[in-house]
Amino acid sequence: MKPFVEIHDVAMRYGGVEGTLALRGTSLSVAKGEFVAVVGPSGCGKSTLMRLVTGLWPATEGTVIVGGQEVVKPLSVAGMAFQNPTLLPWRSILDNVMLPLEVVEPHRRRLRTERAAYEAEARGLLKLVGLEGVEKKQPWQLSGGMQQRASLCRALIHQPALLMLDEPFGALDIFTREDLWAVLQEVWLARRPTVILVTHDLREAVYLADRVLCMSSRPGRIISETRIPFSRPRELATTYTPEFQALVAALREEINTARKSEEVPGAA
Amino acid sequence: MPLEVAHPKDRAAALIAAARRRRVLQAWLPWIVVVAMFGFWEIAVRGFDVPEFVLPAPSAIAASMVKWWQPILQNAWATLVTTAIGFALAIVFGLALGVAIGSSTLLYHGLYPLLIAFNSVPKVAVVPVLVIWFGAGAIPAIITAFLISFFPIVVNVATGIATVEPELRDVLRALGARPIDIIRKVGLPRAMPYFFASLKIAITVAFVGSIIAETVASNDGIGKLMIVASSRFDVPLVFAGLIVTGVMGVLMYAVAAAIEIRTTGWAMRGQTDPMTQAPGG
């Protein structure tokens, strides 16, 4: 099967020739409908990788291909959730969630005539993440975790073919987080978007992904990949099995090694 | 009988009452200050026996206002109309140029030095040129009001748009939004608080502009009235003109502030809502 997302030998340097080298020699490919998690030490270039794949920043070297086409400008097929909620403070929660519909075709054209249907869909998503009843509130009236959940809804509303999630659950408590894992899995099983999820939580990565990619410290590249064999839909109980915990422990070991290599002088 | 002093409910009621007293005081404070200032002024003028042609007492100014109420009203109206037209033009062009400069780095770097130079020119110096071009009358005054209030609007709108957080911009860029979408959905709403803040400055300086022009060359307006009055050494009338100008400025400011609160409440994060205001704050 042809990969949906392909990155060949990409390098990324911020701020000119003397700037920070965030990525070097990074390659990866993700099949259509696959769920991939990316883990790695802090500051290794995971967020940078997300920016390159979505075309928000151009790569310094190498090629990025999504859906068979080289990425030269920001994609329109992607749904994104960032590390911070990035809701627009002048819009209500519902209007924030519906923002992509005002921009992305074909929803943009249909929004005026089918507003009620779209609004029902947005309310449904908000309910799914446990935000029923706050639709008309302003973002600053919600807690950080609630805002983060709303931003997840915004990433999903236009049913994107590619979902880019950068630590979407980082600010949440463990219980809400586990609820949202189930929600995300449900949405993924129903619509089968291609997902790239960046996370620091190894249990999250193993629970959700088909494949977990581990990155080296900066300049980041993919140093290993782990296939996750568990069948779907996965239950929370899966996470307590010895097989699951062995996988998590192995990944932790890898990241530890990657972090140590950071201390070698001249590694950057 | 238990000796408890205040039931929790009573305490809450006392706090709310204190907060209300504070708000009432806040509402009355400006009036109290103004009255006190005029009172002090009156006493000082009488006490030190200051001659009227140096500093007239408020009572003398009030008498002059009553005596000349008709020309004052007429000329104040003329100034108000002139200022409003100049100000409206400044809003239209300021908003347009501010959006253009704020959203294009090229335009920003190209035009900003010119704008600074233009703003550094004293507008008094421009009025004679305007009179040569357009003749004495309302048009030089309108243009001066426009010129002087245009700059703060441009700068503020441009700043508001240019300082949109990259994350907010990325939210839309990641959806494949066109630049015009980003300006409409993020840039403009984000610039609105800046815009209204600039309106409050712009409206007051617009009065300065039109009155300067009126004192140089006009057939009516408060500026003209003051020039005529001072040529007759009618100092109380000059002061009456000053006070009327101040009042008009405050009124227009209040209008701009009211619009600001209605349209950009989000920028205050609900802090204008009296219920969320802590009694101590």
Ligand SMILES: Nc1ncnc2c1ncn2[C@@H]1O[C@H](COP(=O)(O)OP(=O)(O)OP(=O)(O)O)[C@@H](O)[C@H]1O
């Ligand atoms: N806009 C930028 N300008 C300059 N340098 C940047 C920029 N964004 C990131 N960097 C640098 O690039 C490197 C990788 O950053 P990135 O945000 O991709 O890390 P990350 O893996 O997402 O880290 P974390 O897990 O802490 O979120 C860091 O050293 C950072 O300082």
Ligand SMILES: [Mg+2]
């Ligand atoms: Mg990051």
